[in-house]
Amino acid sequence: MSEPAGEVLRDLARLLTGMGPALAPEGSEALLQSITEAARELFGAQACSLALLTVDQSELVFTTASGAGASDVVDLRMPAGQGIAGWVVMSEQPISVSDLQNDARFASDVAQSTGYVPRTILAVPVASPRRTLGVIEVLDRDTSRPGAEHDMRLLSLFADQAALAIENARAFADLGRSVLGAVAAAAPGTPLAAALTAAAEEAGEPDGDLLRLSALLGELDRLGPAERRLASSLVEALLSYVRGRGRRPS
Amino acid sequence: MRPLLADGALTREWAWAGATGAGVDVAVVDSGIDAGHPMVGGVESAVAMSYDPEEEDGVRRVEGPHEDLFGHGTACAGIIRRVAPECRLHSIRVLGDRLTGKGAVFAAGLEWAIERRFRVVNLSLSTGKEDYFGRFHELADRAYFAGVMLVCAVSNVPSPSYPSQYASVFSVAAHDRQDPFGFDYNPDPPVELGAPGIDVTVAWKGDGTIVSTGNSFAAPHVAGLIARLLSKHPQLTPFQVKTVLHALADNARA
Numbered sequence: 001m002s003e004p005a006g007e008v009l010r011d012l013a014r015l016l017t018g019m020g021p022a023l024a025p026e027g028s029e030a031l032l033q034s035i036t037e038a039a040r041e042l043f044g045a046q047a048c049s050l051a052l053l054t055v056d057q058s059e060l061v062f063t064t065a066s067g068a069g070a071s072d073v074v075d076l077r078m079p080a081g082q083g084i085a086g087w088v089v090m091s092e093q094p095i096s097v098s099d100l101q102n103d104a105r106f107a108s109d110v111a112q113s114t115g116y117v118p119r120t121i122l123a124v125p126v127a128s129p130r131r132t133l134g135v136i137e138v139l140d141r142d143t144s145r146p147g148a149e150h151d152m153r154l155l156s157l158f159a160d161q162a163a164l165a166i167e168n169a170r171a172f173a174d175l176g177r178s179v180l181g182a183v184a185a186a187a188p189g190t191p192l193a194a195a196l197t198a199a200a201e202e203a204g205e206p207d208g209d210l211l212r213l214s215a216l217l218g219e220l221d222r223l224g225p226a227e228r229r230l231a232s233s234l235v236e237a238l239l240s241y242v243r244g245r246g247r248r249p250s
Numbered sequence: 251m252r253p254l255l256a257d258g259a260l261t262r263e264w265a266w267a268g269a270t271g272a273g274v275d276v277a278v279v280d281s282g283i284d285a286g287h288p289m290v291g292g293v294e295s296a297v298a299m300s301y302d303p304e305e306e307d308g309v310r311r312v313e314g315p316h317e318d319l320f321g322h323g324t325a326c327a328g329i330i331r332r333v334a335p336e337c338r339l340h341s342i343r344v345l346g347d348r349l350t351g352k353g354a355v356f357a358a359g360l361e362w363a364i365e366r367r368f369r370v371v372n373l374s375l376s377t378g379k380e381d382y383f384g385r386f387h388e389l390a391d392r393a394y395f396a397g398v399m400l401v402c403a404v405s406n407v408p409s410p411s412y413p414s415q416y417a418s419v420f421s422v423a424a425h426d427r428q429d430p431f432g433f434d435y436n437p438d439p440p441v442e443l444g445a446p447g448i449d450v451t452v453a454w455k456g457d458g459t460i461v462s463t464g465n466s467f468a469a470p471h472v473a474g475l476i477a478r479l480l481s482k483h484p485q486l487t488p489f490q491v492k493t494v495l496h497a498l499a500d501n502a503r504a
Contacts (some may be wrong), residue, residue: 054352093405099460125405
């Protein structure tokens with residue numbers, strides 16, 4: 001593939017990535033919140049929370065929670081190399097533990113990670129076919145209700161829903177690479193695929209400020225025409241001010 | 251040609267009466283084993299593996315005593331020790347402080363066990379990554395032909411997981427009975443065996459115990475049983491061991 005064409009592909013990837021959040025469907029976070037609330041309700045549990053791996057995969061960050069201690073839990077970080085949640089993520093195996101309070105060391109370990117000392121914990125990995133994303137935990141569920149013996153499998157179904165929501169949101173956060181990667185996958189082994197893959201890799205990380213702006217555009221798009229016109233005139237005013245400032249003698 | 255399994259019918263008496271697992275090497279590929287835990291009673295060897303981009307194959311191997319980072323490997327070792335008290339336990343630690351490189355490290359740990367011809371390998375962990383389908387399949391075949399029994403916890407997750415998915419391994423899920431020597435045969439694979447894994451009291455970090463549930467505790471019950479069987483009948487192949495387990499399963503006996 002010629003160099004100018006490669007340049008175009010790289011620009012395309014950057015442009016797509018910048019636009020991603022504006023195009024993303026509304027409500028990924030609301031969906032995850034709704035999943036933790038539905039699971040908590042269904043299991044008759046005190047709390048349900050979702051923790052996701054950081055980019056370097058060394059920590060788990062609680063992103064969503066419902067029930068007891070929920071407000072303390074969100075944004076809490078813990079090393080991925082310890083605790084029940086850590087083992088679940090590492091091993092990709094679900095586990096439940098039922099006598100936490102009998103073991104003081106263990107209880108404090110869990111309490112640190114949840115802001116609430118439970119008696120029991122059920123934890124299931126959240127994973128897509130491509131990668132492990134995190135863990136979903138249910139604390140102090142009602143194990144006397146009919147069908148409780150299927151809880152681990154049921155929570156795995158919720159985990160699958162969460163994984164889909166997370167992967168969708170992430171595809172839009174990195175739209176350039178996602179689109180070029182998808183097109184490349186459709187033509188495996190060809191020079192076009194190689195060029196697309198290279199351009200996707202060279203497009204670099206999305207720029208945080210630009211992504212924020214793009215997300216705001218997406219939000220505006222969901223408002224009415226009056227709000228959109230107002231926003232346009234505000235942005236135009238800002239741009240003409242900035243351009244004017246740029247022409248001023250220093 | 252090796253002789254047939256037994257002269258008469260296969261019985262539990264023939265299979266493992268008086269057996270202790272003595273002389274059988276059992277590897278636990280997991281988070282490490284706390285060798286000093288009273289339910290473990292020592293390990294024969296230990297190696298800790300971790301992701302290291304500086305190494306040629308991306309995996310660093312450190313031989314010598316190590317701690318269990320989570321407690322889970324110790325739990326598995328304690329179960330195996332209970333079922334096969336005199337087996338030789340080997341800790342192969344492949345789970346560490348981050349997930350990066352897990353597939354490569356996990357595969358290297360499994361390969362370590364196969365190369366050393368450890369007869370039984372407990373794998374209470376899995377990977378769902380499609381990229382590793384081929385690598386683990388190749389290792390599972392190598393193990394089968396080398397007479398190494400891979401005992402895998404089936405993941406409860408609906409999507410595929412390796413190596414528990416392959417036909418040559420002993421794939422185990424939890425059933426709700428507590429008898430450590432009780433197990434079921436499941437004629438509807440990929441899960442082939444059921445063993446205790448619900449509300450089991452297991453060893454954990456800090457010399458303590460916890461009561462826990464998961465297929466990951468069912469697998470070591472079967473690993474221990476196979477170690478007992480092999481201590482009395484060391485010549486058995488994975489195919490023959492499956493045949494014995496099928497004949498002696500709780501739900502296959504009158």
